[in-house]
Amino acid sequence: MSALLGLDKVGKTFARGGLFSSRRVEAVKEVSFALRDETPEIFTVIGESGSGKSTLARMILGIHAPSSGSIRLAGQDVATYERRAFMAKVQPIFQNPFEAFNPLKQLDRYLFMTAERFGEATDRKAAEGRADEALKQVGLSLAEIAGRFPHELSGGQLQRVAIARALVARPRLIVADEPVSMVDASLRMSIVNLFGRLRDDLGLSIIYITHDLATAYYISDRLIIMQKGVVVEEGPARAVLSAPSHPYSRQLRDAVLTPDSAGAFRGGYPPKAVPASGAKP
Template sequence: MSGTPILEVDGIGRIYRKGGFFSGSAFTAVDNVSFTMSDTPQVFSIVGESGSGKTTLARMILRLVEPSFGSIRLLGRPLTSRYKDRIDNLEFRRLVQPIFQNPFEAFSAYLPVEDYLRRTAINLKVASSDAEASDVCDRALRSVGLSLERIRGKYIRQFSGGELQRISVARALIPRPKLIVADEPVSMVDASLRMSIVNLFRQIVEEQGVSFIYITHDLSTAYYLSDQVSIMNRGRVVESGVPTQILDHPTQDYTRELMAAIPTVDERWSELAAIDAQYRTQASRSTGATST
């Protein structure tokens, strides 16, 4: 593409050491991973089992962990601390936002959820007053099928996992980021609602121009959602490409093992698509009844 890539990951790795510097052992969690995301809004999935290194990779992109080697560039500018001209923290948090696995750990249990969203808008300098912050938060909530009025005065215990994950997505959208890093975002959501969250990600890509890095152990969701997929095993990327290429013509035994862990991609997603259609119909009827 002619524009500056959204993200360039060049040979990054992370080494953890156990014990003393001379007598201890070293473990390489991520080893020489490289990929580029163009300026076209997209979903880039990183797929692997627990311990494959995918979450450590996500944490390095989010600047929660410093790479032991290699470099990461966002819109052509470095993220790692050894570069003096790296993007500062505020600008980075406005450009890149996370969505974590457990939505119940993403919010304070002692604050109404709306207060947390307003603080996000003010802390990231998206709004300069509570009134302005409320407008920003309401727009973000409406983009995920909710509203400020609907969540007003409620705490996290008053929401389902699916609702709270939608609020997490809204929170991530408040600064209008360029990139969202979603780490296993549907693994703790009820199975009947996962499809609606996955479809929401695709809607955000197409309507708001936000790109996603989607971290998952589930090849079926990656196949359904992604524009590009990378398979990780033992800290390395073992296979990359468009989803149909990888699933129709896998070249690695590890990829075949991941495929064997799901019944079939087409059957599973046909079933979930039917569940999603039923859920949307019920929600539409409920909304109509309420308005009446």
């Protein structure tokens, strides 16, 4: 089976204490995993602040270069991609939707620009069609947001526009870094459910970066748990979170995913079964 994305012993080291300081901090240490091309999935990276999960996301997005190891997209080293070609295949969704958009710029302009740069739209009519299609996939429409500014939408609506903006390019992979942490609690599950529908209906793979074990349990196919830059546990999401073997994983689970909360999620969106590494889909 071919890999959509493959990480092989990826590490990232930062210098600390100034230009001439010899102190170095390993933010990520030898992380390896692969997403299969044939089996779209939601692959979750769980960790507390400082675990290295956001640094890992930025390396996958090509924002940071790994200090060691390699990251390959469709068999090609991410570092060798022309940026526009890479962004046509991989799109980000960031934590705070209010910081993702210029408050003085109309939202539809972002969608049109993405359609023209990464979605191969050749004129405004084609860009409008691509934008409206993407917005409908997240429960909105171009008529609803045309000419509107970010402050005119709620946080949940704005995050949906951010997701639509990513979908305009018709990518193969979305990297979502804490995408529901700034959204009102009552709307978080609607965003998470949306990720499940995008996986199933569009065949999209999603890397979901989060500290929230409850939403990870609810929607993930597979996951890794990171502590201080190291992967301490990995495997099928519900199996890992129901019976974690590493002490840190158990600590996280016991602090967040209580029996009551787990029971509340069992009636929600059913995760699609993803075969273990090496198994046939």
